Amino acid sequence: MSPVLAGVLQLLALVAALGLSYRPLGDHMARVYSSEKHLRPEKWIYKAIGANPSVEMRWPAYLRGVLAFSAVSVLFLYLLQRLQGSLPGSLGFVSIDPDQAFNTAASFVANTNWQSYYGEQAMGHVVQTGGLAVQNFVSAAVGIAVAVALVRGFARSRTGELGNFWSDLVRGTVRILLPISVIGALVLVACGAIQNFSGIHEVGQFGGGTQQWNGGAVASQEVIKELGTNGGGYFNANSAHPFENPNGLSNLFEIYLILVIPFALTRTFGRMVGSIKQGYAILGTMATIWLGFTALMMWTEFAHHGPAFDIAGGAMEGKETRFGIAGSSLFSVATTLTSTGAVNSFHSSYTGFGGGLTMLGMQLGEIAPGGVGSGLYGMLIMAVIAVFIAGLMVGRTPEYLGKKIGTREIKFAACYILVTPALVLCFTAASFVLDTPSHSMTNSGAHGFSEILYAFTSGANNNGSAFAGLNADTQWFNSTIGIAMLLGRFLPMVFVLALAGSLAEQAPVPETAGTLRTEKPLFTGLLVGTIMIIAGLTYFPALALGPLAEGLAA
Secondary structure, three states: OOHHHHHHHHHHHHHHHHHHHHHHHHHHHHHHHHOOOOOHHHHHHHHHHOOOOOOOOEHHHHHHHHHHHHHHHHHHHHHHHHOHHHOOOOOOOOOOOHHHHHHHHHHHHOOOOOOOOOHHHHOOHHHHHHHHHHHHHHHHHHHHHHHHHHHHHHHOOOOOEOOOHHHHHHHHHHHHHHHHHHHHHHHHHHHOOOOOOOOEEEEEOOOOOEEEEEOOOHHHHHHHHHHOOOOOOOOOOHHHOOOOOOOHHHHHHHHHHHHHHHHHHHHHHHHHHOOHHHHHHHHHHHHHHHHHHHHHHHHHHHOOOOHHHHHHOOOOOOEOOOOHHHHHHHHHHHHHHOOOOOOOEOHHHOOHHHHHHHHHHHHOOOOOOOOOOHHHHHHHHHHHHHHHHHHHHHOOOOEEOOEEOOHHHHHHHHHHHHHHHHHHHHHHHHHHHOHHHHOOEOOOHHHHHHHHHHHHHHHHOOOOOOOOOEOOOOHHHHHHHHHHHHHHHHHHHHHHHHHHHHHHHOOOOOOOOOOOOOOOHHHHHHHHHHHHHHHHHHHHHHHHHOHHHHHHHO
């Protein structure tokens, strides 16, 4: 079987699995966030944190809940790392330095999971399971909660109430993420991923010498890292490590975990707004971009340029032979079009255009299908922009899902789409103006520029994957990327919740013959075009200096 055919079959199997999961999972999540009943374990949690889950919140109160919970999480995780040397189960590892502890705490709470450390050489069992793995669950649940609040803004009328943040947070964790993670961890263990609390072992190497390996609760952390679109690996090699991702089957399963909730949330959206077709329109937009990027990535990486490429069957540098080009390309597109950041190959070793595609996927806003929650609310923001553009073109007041898109709403949407580009481009520019940051680059020229551009693109967009080749464990990068991650996560949420509150206060607008049909394929095409144009105009000059220049010179 040719490598290309194997890649096509993997893609078809992945699409089939996602299709089978779409309806039941989407409907389940809609029931979870619409139910008025509370499970007994949930009641215990509410009592422990002193929250009343039945009290509806307006958007400022909902936002305060998001920010307060996240601030406490950052502080807790920071202190846990700083005290690691005094904690049991630390495997003899010392406490983490202040700048790196801040970077890691900001990273995992912001659902970014950028790592400037070697996991197996820095973090013990307590920090890995009690700190990082916990944040993998709750940071994902925060993202879904904010998305659900925006959906309620479209679904409700004449009220500013968006639900209860604490209820949404707990339900997302207990009823969605935990059950799937338990099943997923069993699948990964069956595939060969490790799950234990063993210490450090010294093992012999082929050809002589020894090497040290430590065990850990890897399978359980691996599944939520993918399912919650987090991305932080137990080991430095991330999902290229055989303890995390043993074979081709586990690789395909992990890609499925990355995509299943973001895609299924479009069904949840359709259910909650009372129109399944509206959910299909958003799904169609996400799927079109995802399939297009996957096809382009496979083409660029399978393209042959000389005898070495012909013998290897494509660009195999930086890729695992266990997964090949197809499995690596599928994974790289899935992880950069979502906010996952896990890697099973090293994007710095991709062709110039292939590396550019991984960057562009993040620069679109990671909305195809995006992170858990963040992908849906990012796509709905782009839908608001698309409706506004369509309204200008035909001279009508723009409307979406029975709500008018006026001056206030479009300002919130515009602020949302400007936050991350400003962070990415400003921090990248500052890194080249100053002397010290540029010394962290392994490469010079266009590829070196891509290393730093990728780092801030990954941080500000809450992705977390690394281009490789950049030494990011410096005070400059730990601090600036940490700031970019926090601002890139929580500033957009301010505008999302403000928009949700504004929409919820409106009275519904009756549909007329002149209303733009946003459930039709024509709108899907308009939305795809709007996304590509906005990202292209924003990032094209920077991409031209990095991956495009490198690709054209090859």
